[in-house]
Amino acid sequence: MDAAEYKCPNCSADLKFDPATQKLTCEYCLSSFTVEAIKQICANAENSINAAEQAAAHEFEEHTNLFHCASCGADIMCDDQQTALFCYYCHNPVILAGKLTGDYKPGKVIGFKYTREQAEEKFRSWICKRMFVPGNFRSSQQLEKMTGLYVPFWVADCNINVDYSALGKKVRHWTSGSYRYTETKEFRIVRKADVRTEGIPADGESKIDDALMEAIEPFDYSELRDFSMSYLSGFFADKYDVDKAGVFPRIRDRATRASHSVISDSITGYTIVVPSIDQHDIVKTDWEYMMLPVWFMSYKYKDKVYEFAVNGQTGKLAGTPPLNVMKLKMFCAGISAAVSVAMALLFGGFLL
Secondary structure (H helix, E strand, O other): OOOOOOEOOOOOOEOEEEOOOOEEEOOOOOOEEOHHHHHHHHHHHOOOOOHHHHHHHHHHHHHEEEEEOOOOOOEEEEEOOOOOOOOOOOOOOOEEEEEOOHHHOOOEEOOOOOOHHHHHHHHHHHHOOOOOOOHHHHOHHHHOOOEEEEEEEEEEEEEEEEEEEEEEEEEEEEEEOOEEEEEEEEEEEEEEEEEEEEEEEEEOOOOOOHHHHHHOOOOOHHHOEEOOHHHHOOOEEEOOOOOHHHHHHHHHHHHHHHHHHHHHHOOOOOOEEEEEEEEEEEEEEEEEEEEEEEEEEEEEEOOEEEEEEEEOOOOOEEEOOOOOHHHHHHHHHHHHHHHHHHHHHHHHHHHO
């Protein structure tokens, strides 16, 4: 008997047949599909890889080196002309680990637009407003650790089926003579819609803080180009270690929030809205694997690593600077002493 293996149209995880519902279900994203629907989806998705794609995958395998950090476990990817000297996460030496398979070849890329000098200037301008950072945090040695990094991103377009019902109330109050009146009108609100969200990103690197990557969004997808090894020249790239199934919960959360917003914006003019059905089901997700440019820097202070990122396309910066507690205490002590002197002079003047 032939064995068939079906993948979830949303997150590509394995589907399992549920005898109770007679449907194929996904334990990762909780989607469910009829057997007929999945057979049709899988039939439409079957495409042979053409010679050009095979050649591109082979070129990627031949000209990409993978370095491994024995300290933190990071896998660093760069072209075969560049030697990685340190891990940009923990600053320890890395060793050559071999080649990558074509499975890790991105489909799209956005090249760097901000130069290293521009990224450093952004960082200097940002950090000069932070008084209580450690002294060596501003040093040129620290800035030398800034790395041009292509971060692996999964970018998803989601089709969402919406079934929404609610009770809407319009309440009006007025006064006539000595009486106060309240009028309440009730309406049935129904929304059945197909909502599509496009271009929701989620980084596929577990060692980079997800909130940090979201903070430097958005990227301008109009500048996406087909991936070429030439983009890696002079830069590093991360090998993804979180697959589509792993990032889908983040994608699902952002997509359904966007869908809720669309429905909410379509309901206006009511004093009170009480939902009875509020269902947003992602029925299909289209994926694109791409590399997006980030100037990345980490700083270790008191056994804690702080990460900073500059969007290599737009220059948007994000990060949380370390706090030098001694500097803060000295500043507070100085303020307290100044206030004490001022109070003494003030009251001393009154006594005279």
